Amino acid sequence: KQEVTQIPAALSVPEGENLVLNCSFTDSAIYNLQWFRQDPGKGLTSLLLIQSSQREQTSGRLNASLDKSSGRSTLYIAASQPGDSATYLCAVRPIGANSKLTFGKGITLSVRP
């Protein structure tokens, strides 16, 4: 059974800092991995999706990497801003059409002005 772990559960950094959020998964037979952002009381916003054949994806100040063999992904946020404060979830999708996502518990990020 796939398990997705995100440690630490919470992180507080000063504005402007570059930071890395970690995600690990136990079964490397994945189709893709996705990073989401969730603001309090809101739904999920997809940030980046990495296919299993890819090593990384970039969008603006965000960069996500994937090392499938070691079961790890990182989300790098450059020059963090208070508006980046949110919970970041990673989710993996196993191989198979319309297969189910398995989510980590998320990392709650607070960027201090």
Added chain:
Amino acid sequence: GAVVSQHPSRVICKSGTSVKIECRSLDFQATTMFWYRQFPKQSLMLMATSNEGSKATYEQGVEKDKFLINHASLTLSTLTVTSAHPEDSSFYICSASNLIVYEQYFGPGTRLTVT
């Protein structure tokens, strides 16, 4: 990305009543919709997967007679919480996908409070 809406965004109901939550894919045809629930400070837990025109597949431990799911069209799925109890209070989120989009797009969620 694709747009998925949910209605209502918040609902408060009395214990014993039933509540229906709608999930709509606004700009694509969703052959598959997923229903999740999320407790405070917890991750999303998949409740069920529904394919258009067929019965939903429920995850282990989810009561199908309590959480009724209907996916009658390619743009609409509904989740009905029957005989709701305070322990059903949670944040319910749906997502939609199809074999072309092949990515799940999430709705904004519905906060259910059962008093």
